[in-house]
Amino acid sequence: DTGVSQDPRHKITKRGQNVTFRCDPISEHNRLYWYRQTLGQGPEFLTYFQNEAQLEKSRLLSDRFSAERPKGSFSTLEIQRTEQGDSAMYLCASSLTKMDEQYFGPGTRLTVT
Amino acid sequence: GEDVEQSLFLSVREGDSSVINCTYTDSSSTYLYWYKQEPGAGLQLLTYIFSNMDMKQDQRLTVLLNKKDKHLSLRIADTQTGDSAIYFCAEVGANNLFFGTGTRLTVIP
Numbered sequence: 001d002t003g004v005s006q007d008p009r010h011k012i013t014k015r016g017q018n019v020t021f022r023c024d025p026i027s028e029h030n031r032l033y034w035y036r037q038t039l040g041q042g043p044e045f046l047t048y049f050q051n052e053a054q055l056e057k058s059r060l061l062s063d064r065f066s067a068e069r070p071k072g073s074f075s076t077l078e079i080q081r082t083e084q085g086d087s088a089m090y091l092c093a094s095s096l097t098k099m100d101e102q103y104f105g106p107g108t109r110l111t112v113t
Numbered sequence: 114g115e116d117v118e119q120s121l122f123l124s125v126r127e128g129d130s131s132v133i134n135c136t137y138t139d140s141s142s143t144y145l146y147w148y149k150q151e152p153g154a155g156l157q158l159l160t161y162i163f164s165n166m167d168m169k170q171d172q173r174l175t176v177l178l179n180k181k182d183k184h185l186s187l188r189i190a191d192t193q194t195g196d197s198a199i200y201f202c203a204e205v206g207a208n209n210l211f212f213g214t215g216t217r218l219t220v221i222p
Contacts, residue, residue: 042212
């Protein structure tokens with residue numbers, strides 16, 4: 001397995017547009033996580049899935065954000081009506097179970113102009 | 114488990130040892146992790162330590178854990194220019210990781 005992959009790697013969009021990112025976890029990993037990382041900060045938790053069920057969302061995940069993992073494999077993160085404050089690196093991670101280490105993808109860097 | 118602290122910068126000469134420090138808040142954390150992030154890249158898991166251990170060694174990396182003081186450190190022996198990166202410690206929350214702000218390690222040739 002080649003690890004966690006994310007697409008696209010970079011996205012530039014105008015304020016008000018919608019964007020969607022994709023994450024493909026390590027196969028057979030049941031847990032999938034989304035984090036956001038702004039410049040000079042560590043990653044901050046957004047949400048996680050256990051198989052296809054979204055079990056927790058942080059307060060950072062406003063109503064404009066939605067995440068899905070329809071078949072318990074890949075996941076998408078959509079941001080509607082983007083704002084400049086959404087500019088960040090969006091990181092996806094996966095783990096086999098809750099107690100196992102999380103492996104991160106390369107991230108999608110979003111720039112909202 | 115939301116207040117993980119690290120110093121922001123560390124510079125060392127090539128061949129010297131680097132020690133990166135971290136303080137965490139949740140005494141019930143079962144695992145503590147060290148991740149490395151190179152410019153523009155995702156996070157690479159370096160090593161981790163279980164909370165009932167005091168020390169873990171993995172090649173050039175040594176992790177020390179002081180549970181009483183909630184202090185974690187990462188020592189890199191014989192630091193190389195390829196070790197230049199940002200290093201994050203992270204503690205395990207209920208369902209996610211809490212990260213520090215990261216320590217930027219610069220290795221001077």
